[in-house]
Amino acid sequence: MSQxxxxxxxxxxxxxxxxxxxxxxxxxxLLDYSRARRAAVLVLxxxxxxxxxxxxxxxxxxxxxxxxxxxxxxxxxxxxxxxGQISFPGGGADASDSDAAATALREAVxxxxxxxxxxxxLGTLPELPLPVSNNLVTPxxxxxxxxxxxxxxxxxxxxxxxxxxxxDLLDPANRASVVHEWRGRTVHTxxxxxxxxxxxxxxxxxxxRMFDELDWSVSWDRERLVLP
Numbered sequence: 539m540s541q542x543x544x545x546x547x548x549x550x551x552x553x554x555x556x557x558x559x560x561x562x563x564x565x566x567x568l569l570d571y572s573r574a575r576r577a578a579v580l581v582l583x584x585x586x587x588x589x590x591x592x593x594x595x596x597x598x599x600x601x602x603x604x605x606x607x608x609x610x611x612x613x614x615x616x617x618x619x620x621x622g623q624i625s626f627p628g629g630g631a632d633a634s635d636s637d638a639a640a641t642a643l644r645e646a647v648x649x650x651x652x653x654x655x656x657x658x659x660l661g662t663l664p665e666l667p668l669p670v671s672n673n674l675v676t677p678x679x680x681x682x683x684x685x686x687x688x689x690x691x692x693x694x695x696x697x698x699x700x701x702x703x704x705x706d707l708l709d710p711a712n713r714a715s716v717v718h719e720w721r722g723r724t725v726h727t728x729x730x731x732x733x734x735x736x737x738x739x740x741x742x743x744x745x746x747r748m749f750d751e752l753d754w755s756v757s758w759d760r761e762r763l764v765l766p
Contacts, residue, residue: 546583546602546603546606546704547583547660547681549752550583550660550679550681550752551660551661551679553663553679553748553751553752554660554661554662554663554679555661557663557664558663558664558747558748558751559664560664560666560743560747561747562666562667562743563725566666566667566668566669567667567669568667568669568672568674569669569672570672571667571674573672574667574672574673574674575630575631575671575672575673575674576630576631576638576641576665576673576674576676577628577629577630577631577641577668577673577674577675577676578628578629578631578638578639578641578642578645578662578675578676578677578678579625579626579627579628579642579645579675579676579677579678579744580609580626580627580628580642580643580645580646580657580678580680581608581626581677581678581679581680581744581745581748582608582609582626582627582646582652582657582680582681582682583606583607583608583609583679583680583681583682583704584606584607584608584609584681584682584685584701585603585605585606585607585682586605586606586607586701586703600705600708600709600756601708601753601754601755601756602704602705602708602754603705604703604705605703606703606704606705607701607702607703607704608701608702608704608707608745609626609627609646609650609652609682609688609699609700609701610624610625610626610699610700610701610702610737610741611624611625611626611627611649611650611690611696611698611699611700612624612625612696612697612698612699612700612735613625613695613696613697614693614694614695614696614697623738623739623741624735624736624737624741625740625741626677626741626744627642627645627646627649627650627696627699628641628642628645628646628649628675628678629641629645629648629649630673632644637662638662638676638678639659639662639678641676642676642678642680643657643659643678643680648691648692649690649691649692649695649696649699650688650689650690650691650696650699651686651687651688651689651691652686652688653684653686655684656682656683656684656685656686657680657681657682657683658680658681658682658683659678659679659680660679660680660681661678661679662676662677662678662679663676663677663678663679663744663748664676666740666743666744668740675740677744677748679748688701702732704754706732707730707732707737707745707749708749708754708755708756709756710756710757710758710759712730712731712732713728713729713730713731713758713759713762714728714729714730714731714759714762714763714764715727715728715729715760715761715762715763715764716728716729716736716738716739716742716763716764716765716766717763717764717765718765718766726763727739727742727743728742728743728745728746729742729764729766730742730745731764736764736766738764738766739766
């Protein structure tokens with residue numbers, strides 16, 4: 539592993555400026571783009587402080603600082619789409635939202651109770667199709683300039699909100715590929731395994747591609763398979 543380098547906030551901002559090719563296959567294409575709902579998620583990074591992190595690792599050095607983290611939540615098992623999965627805060631656009639960043643921040647406030655005045659929007663990334671729920675989702679990277687307490691606000695939507703050290707996500711021991719069937723195809727997508735929890739699907743695709751483009755990824759065994 540390389541030593542920690544650079545400023546994560548600046549690197550994330552530069553990624554937003556240059557964009558990203560999600561490099562997804564035909565299995566992620568929508569059947570009818572004209573009927574897709576626009577949505578956005580907040581990909582909120584920050585620096586761990588006294589707030590508890592969900593996972594820890596013995597790794598002392600790596601591509602990112604040990605205290606860099608990202609905010610995730612676990613969806614309620616009663617949700618119609620992606621029940622029980624770990625996701626970014628976010629949701630569908632409202633007519634009152636000025637843009638995708640406004641959608642992502644509003645939804646994150648509603649779902650986690652975070653203080654929006656402490657969040658700096660770094661930009662947006664290209665839309666990524668989410669065929670299971672027929673959404674076109676804009677990831678909105680952001681930086682926590684001043685952390686605030688977070689928790690699951692509406693347990694009908696989410697049951698847990700937590701901060702994960704990015705170094706734990708990058709640890710090769712926590713990387714895997716998920717194999718599942720979709721539209722008659724056998725699909726392999728990236729996943730992260732942390733403390734018995736599985737991060738997969740849209741969330742893992744976004745994180746994995748961002749890590750690759752940021753040059754944060756560490757070589758991992760793509761033949762290690764897990765079931766969703």
